[in-house]
Amino acid sequence: MAETIYALASGGAKAGIAVIRLSGPSAGEVVRALTPGAPFPAPRRAVRRVFRHPQSGRALDDGLALWFPGPRSYTGEDAAELHIHGGRAVRAALLDALAALPGCRLAEPGEFTRRAFLNDRLDLSQAEGVVDLIEAETEAQRRQALRQAEGALGRRCAAWAERLMRLAAHAEAWIDFPDEDLPAESRDRNEFEMQQLEAELTQEIEGSVRSERLRDGVRVAIVGPPNAGKSSVLNRLAGREAAIVHARAGTTRDVVEVGLDLAGVPVVAADTAGLREAADEIEAEGVRRARAAAAAADVVVCVAAVTDPAAPALWTDARAAYPEAAVLLVANKSDLLTQDAAASGIGGAAGEPVLFVSAQTGAGIEVLVDRLAAAAAEAAGAGEEAGLTRARHREAAAECLAALRRARRAPSPDLEAEDLRLALRAIGRITGKVDVEDLLDVVFRDFCIGK
The missing domain is CATH 3.40.50.300 (P-loop containing nucleotide triphosphate hydrolases)
Structure with a gap:
């Protein structure tokens, strides 16, 4: 992500206005190069500017420039937008000017959202929601995609992951600290919690077909x-x-x-x-x-x-x-x-x-x-909350459920803990967030180890 990327964000059809998006470490220098001598835009405020070719200095268009300093931008990087007239010649002139700047290149498909994910601005399910929102053709599809893009599925996965993390931490504690004064009822609590989570995941997987129908x-x-x-x-x-x-x-x-x-x-x-x-x-x-x-x-x-x-x-x-x-x-x-x-x-x-x-x-x-x-x-299932909308989501949830069921039947705490870690890793693949180091925080929060 050392390069600054750019792309026409408003599509290729002729229109009154076109938007070119920039993101990367040189985004600010690019704006200065295209608007020589003009004051730099204040963050998140549209200002009128004459855009000029950075080499010849000839005027290319009269439009608006917006500046989004990182990390408070869509990608989490320094970013900018150029709002220009939407004619084909104007768009081509600005894109040619950007191509002439060192360290700038045309973005690959989905690269802005990919950078947003890598910079923790979105999780994977939100990124997929953005794609679905762009491709939505009906009102129900739009509502479902918007809920997912806003993080509804990610929040549900985070709640499941937190419960799995607590279960795994408790199992780890029974293995690593058998002589400590651990709550005797924690095993029964773990069993009850696993039963509840198993029922929820089963229902979610069975209902995922409905969400996929709405999407497809x-x-x-x-x-x-x-x-x-x-x-x-x-x-x-x-x-x-x-x-x-x-x-x-x-x-x-x-x-x-x-x-x-x-x-x-x-x-x-x-x-x-x-x-x-x-x-x-x-x-x-x-x-x-x-x-x-x-x-x-x-x-x-x-x-x-x-x-x-x-x-x-x-x-x-x-x-x-x-x-x-x-x-x-x-x-x-x-x-x-x-x-x-x-x-x-x-x-x-x-x-x-x-x-x-x-x-x-x-x-x-x-x-x-x-x-x-x-x-x-x-x-x-139109009108329901955002669920598992893709085969990838369903497969990860099914793998999590299978590991959770194995954990319930595990003959020893170490096998139970291993299956719970696998369940946690599987559910984390839906959002792209898996951090087993968080297990340590749960262990020390729930148990007074070494008191």
Whole structure:
């Protein structure tokens, strides 16, 4: 980190304003070189400056300079921002000027946040939250990413680590100081605390799938027999002609996916081939893919035409076939029946709550969207506190849990202590903070060693 890095922080599109970010030991000298003769900016105050080429002295732009002395900056280093006009030529001129300065180089992807982590301004989970915040496309994704970027997951991991550290310190004390007057009830307290922590981690790991769904998108599969109107329902949900619609049955042969934003929850809705005995090998492959998409879905929308006498059996089978998913039963083409006939017809015969819609007229689609949004929010755990949002988090937590369970069954204090150290190291990998030296502080705080 001896070099000063710079990058265009505002993206490459033409805009009214562009921001160039600097960080490193020479950031202050860079600002002086670009604004010769001008007073140096006061910390964290925007000042108007004419930026000039450091070699030729020619004016490049008239903008704003901001100075962030370390360690009170995003990276923890001396940092600066140049707010300039967002035209391509202006951006190129400033970047060329920076490249001409000794000790300056273009930043690598993620390098500003990497330096923030290395300088203890962020933990790893916060850094991942920053990435997720930038990539968030829905309101629920934004809320989850913001909680993580603000350190919600890091604080939970720190609390778990503190408890593991205390448990390990107590186990170490029983090994290293067997003749001291240690509290006899500490072993029982350790056992109780390990049970509590094991239950919490188990619940957290089981719930991590929901956080990952919110980050990656809830999978929704639209299934049903041919000519039930599945593609028309998808087009209504998408608000555009995303899938081909034709009166001939079997038009859809492959899985057609569309990204949706339902009440802030990201959804990937998949239209699938009609489920029936295939007429040829191409249709057979489409049916196979349809069943695979439904099996992997978090929400299954089972569509049948109101005129289909097999609809009740189809819906009953759908409930049984996808027990892990939320299943919504949809009777399409309701415009072919009167409301009274629909209410007393296949919906009642199926013995299931059925949503009557018409993809042709749009009737009932708003209710379907509301029900689908609620099911997606439930599947994604939208509104819950920040949890384990990545496979990396889940794997580290699972490793911690496995070590904790071994510690509970350990036949000797030394093996118990070793497994507790492994559990502590595993949970520390989520945030990137593992300091076994802190064990000593806990030992001396909780026990009067050598009294």
